[in-house]
Amino acid sequence: MASQVMTNLDPKSRAAAKGLSDLTIRNLFIIPTIAFLIIFNIFPLLYSLAYSFTDFRASTRAPANFVGLQNYRDLLSDPFIWSNFSITAKYVLISVTGQVLVGFGLAMLLNRAIPAKGLITTLLLLPMMLSMAVVGLFWKLLYDPNFGIINYFLGLEKFEWLADPDMALYAIAIVDIWMWAPFVMLLSLAGLSAVPKHLYEAAEIDRASGLYTFFRITLPLVAPILMIAIIFRTMEAFKTFDLAYVLSSQPTTELIAIRLYKMAFQEWQTGMSSAFAYIVLIMVVAITNIYVKYLNKVKAR
């Protein structure tokens, strides 16, 4: 791109003659950050990798015994862990689908001349900026079967949102959709505003139906940005902890992050939970890799 302009890292350059060389400055600027992240992100992970092969329990003074791959074997053959994974998969599916439908729908509605559009957009974006744990907690009152406003407005009498094991996961996903549909909306709006107007005009001249225009022009052109939103939200939904933890303690809403938290900090199975964390980590790195690859592809366009 601008490689000719790219500064030459020559220790004897003109600028270096009077001050620090570019090479020194580059190292001075970059190395502390890398070092900081290695010390506080990578080193801890190596630390827990070592623990993942032991039966260590942080709650006792007993020394850690090396157990080899036993923890991994136990975890992968534990049916409860698989149920945590399937609950998480179900949650990701419900919540991301909901966010895409609501978010993209809102963006389609907003993508026209509307009074006070800027203000409305900002107000719609407010939920995603708020704390999931703190605002999520308040939904407990909104969902209350006796005096919650949701049951009142929907005319549902004493409907149990959070106490019903089958409903609770949906109830949590609804809060997540409320918070994060605006994110999909924001990205979709950017995608929609980039669709060239002349395409719509051409479609109109050809007397294309609204549905045809949507599926042949709008959707394909917004798809790349929408895809970013979907991958991003999938990753975040996979990690969900705060919302589910404050709203419910049902076994049917025990997402991976919650199981991991309980295993590590309530049951104090430090070695086992380290192994579990590694299984999760590998999955996240795989998703992140896809995400970054895709991001670079979109950026390159």
Next chain:
Amino acid sequence: MAGVRTPQEKWTNRVAIVAVFVALAIMLTPIYWIAATSFKPRNLATTIPPTVVFQPTVSPFVKLFTKRSQLRDQPTAEEYAAAPWWERMVFDGGEKVVRNGKTGEVRTSGYGDRFTNSLIISIISTILAVSMGTLTAYGFSRFKVAGEDDWLFFILSTRMLPPVVVAIPMFLMYRVVGLNDTHLGLIILYTAFNLSFAVWIMKGFIDEIPREYEEAALVDGYTRMQAFFKVVLPEALTGMAATAVFCFITAWNEYAFALIMTNRNAQTAPPYIPSQVGSGLPDWTVIAAGTLLFLIPVAIFTFLLRNHLLRGMSFGAIRK
């Protein structure tokens, strides 16, 4: 889209506008309900039908900041008359303010301390993340770095991990060095967490500053360092401000690390507020008051940030 022509399009447009306002009302109802509940007397917070019109009171805020106990005997008329207005509010709710037995000083609840902790930890970690992030972003933007994409991926990947995965080893390490439940411990964690974000976003902002500015400064006899501080930094200020607000909001809202790594001394507001619900019938007016105060800084920041939200939320992938 401008250019509404046919009557049918006009009609669709009207329907869309109505739909937008309905959606806006639904989206904002939970936030409105928090605000409304925080000004209600306790008995109006949980009624059927929901109380919409009421005489607002600040008693939830008084209760939020004070330690209270159940009132056993009604206060005498003199006691009641001698009490300041806010104490009377607590009496009216069937409770009394707990005072220190010797000095008679009012005992405070934990909320004020948790709020202050949130402020200290969020502000310091934001300053650290943005300043380190800006320098690193400049390094990546302007100089050749071997394996640049890999480094940037590495930096980003540290942010993608679920907090609990990182928290297990951090908890053990902090226990060894005595950083559990300290401000410094959380500041380090939040700095690390936000640093990757700051590098990515700031690289985008700095990439947009033309290199010719610095080249000209270098020709004028500035050193590279002077050129950075006097030419690049002023240009990058808007970007830094936006990045700082994002980092602040992330740290301010963070829950999982705070829940695991702190319990009293350095606890922030997000784990504290849910812990007040407990069992039995919680006083939702007090929880709403605590929530509202906690949300106000973020709401203000969201308005200040509105033009940068897109870039910030997509890690700089999409720019407007």
